[in-house]
Amino acid sequence: MMIVFKHSTMMPFFSFTHYKSFWRSSIAFAFAFAFFLTFLLIANSLTLQTQSTTIPCNKDPYKELNLIPNPNGTVTRPNKPPQSPPAPDPNLNTLVLSKDLSINQSKSTWARVYLPRVALDHSSKLPLLVFFHGGGFIFLSAASTIFHDFCFNMANDVVAVVASIEYRLAPEHRLPAAYEDAVEALQWIKTNRDDWLTNYVDYSNVFLMGSSAGGNIAYNAGLHAAAVDENQIPKIQGLILVQPFFSGTRRTGSELRLENEPHLALCANDALWELSLPVGVDRDHEYCNPTAGNGPARMGMIKRRGWWVLVTGCGGDPLVDRQVQLVRLMQRKGVRVVGHFTPGDYHGVQDRDPLKARELYGW
Template sequence: MSMSLHITAIAILSLHLLLLLANVNSSSSMDPYKVLNLIHNPNGTITRLDKYPQSPPSQDPNLPTPSLSKDLTLNPSKHTWARIYLPHKPTSKKLPLIVFYHGGGFIFYSAASTYFHNFCSNLANQTHSVVVSLEYRLAPEHRLPAAYEDSVEILHWIKTSKDPWLTHHADYSRVYLMGESAGGNIAYTAGLRAAAIVDEIKPVNIKGLILIQPFFGGNKRTASEIRLEKDLNLPLIVTDSMWNLSLPLGVDRDYEYCNPTVNGGDKVLEKIRLFGWRVAVFGCDGDQLVDRQRELVKLLEGKSVNVVGQFYSGGRHGIFVGDASMSQKVFDLVNGLH
């Protein structure tokens, strides 16, 4: 039932976009806030009119959930927290640890959103891993780098946590950072920041990054952005507006938070190469962001980072979380890393 609720929300959003895009020659003539169905308040905050379904955690082993789950406070002053997932029957052997960052253009969704809760619950079950999903601060109330700061803070939190699901079951020597869409951007940036402080987060030892349709951009339009400018699933006006609401004030789209290829890429990529981290980037041709994702793979290849690009024909943005058969491709890759 929860998945059907999400599909209904997507169908409503698609219909909303269809009505707005009809009879419009250029996306620039549309009100971006109407497209996003939000109100931009005078104080810089936004009122989010869409209420996406959320799911509570459950530690009841008798319920037919893929995994057990519970919520723990990360930083009460920032109202950040984490949802932890544990397979129903964890073995005595410690399990890989996946830190997950949800998507939503930096401005929408939550670790409790049914869409991401279901994915993380299945991820823990299918890959037999402990999954920690972060509830980070959203823009524009907290513009970047707030989410990046939270993404690294949770690594320090894991290091010192006394929670038995982590201390008894998680193998801190096998940690992977994973994110979808904006969460993929966050996972990448968290990886860069973590690579610069590896001694500070020990015994947390990152082995790789799994970036699912990561959200990147730039000043110059790519061919896929132009081709899919009015795609109902993710029109260009939506991504433009998300960047305008999330980037620091006064910077353009070629700022490093948005465009990872600027100035030839971050210098810390050399450390990622030396550490031998494995990086996987998922994408598909039906996503306007696909050219950005291919550019990232090309950048990493040029730095001799151990990277693989898994690109598929057709599809859409969000398909690797929203479609079970495509989610399985992510799970299969994770299982291959163990």
């Protein structure tokens, strides 16, 4: 039986009347919801029907993903999704200003920083959301219109600075390249002297956030960041994992039930991991399956840092069982985790549907 929280809208994890109450409202939400989550997880224990045998793929996953594999291990991406430029000019009639800042020119990594216009008229500083976009580690960019719009709206509605990170893509740069880029971005944020960051960001109030593959990056980057000197990065308060992208060699009930779900079919999911993971490892590598190998032990670093973790998912996502498993394991490890799972919808719904995005962060 799949776990769902039967709410039409998500409780406002991000919502706050004034930005200084951002973290206080987060804690209040988490305490109120944690016992409810625990009760439901126990009372509605997942039926994780698993099998180790491989389901034959009757379709060409590369064709389904619109990828052309090349002999040298790279891929050709024939269709480039729409992109949006930044808008840094304060004279523009826009609610949120945005600009691109280089992180590491040798790796072509950069950040698109979103600044709510209202911040220009206030001296107090804002929380920072460090956002990692989705795309199966293979596709899309911080400049992709789908994520530009998401970050623009979130910065405006939440009244927070958002730094959307451009990381290297697989298979040209297999994992852990994206995690390394994410940690380097955090170190860059701490030391960068750009006026938008130094004038408007509260470096003691930082959250790592990502959707789909970006949720995986936020999680693994958090683990990497927890292992470095605290003085090298901003003070992280929590991780926000939106439909995080995880898998494993054994099929879960939701993967079997939604094998042909058009937004993330099982064959396509397998192909994305084959292209992203280090050569020679399977889907039970801890990058892919946080419940396998040394993954559970590494969660102790999150507990020691005292971070809150929010994990969201929905019933129409083939990965929902993985996400619930992650919440349950974090609970057993003593991590302060909050889960929010809704019926219906599909993988990546909040990236495509502005109303669903607004339900995510409140208004």
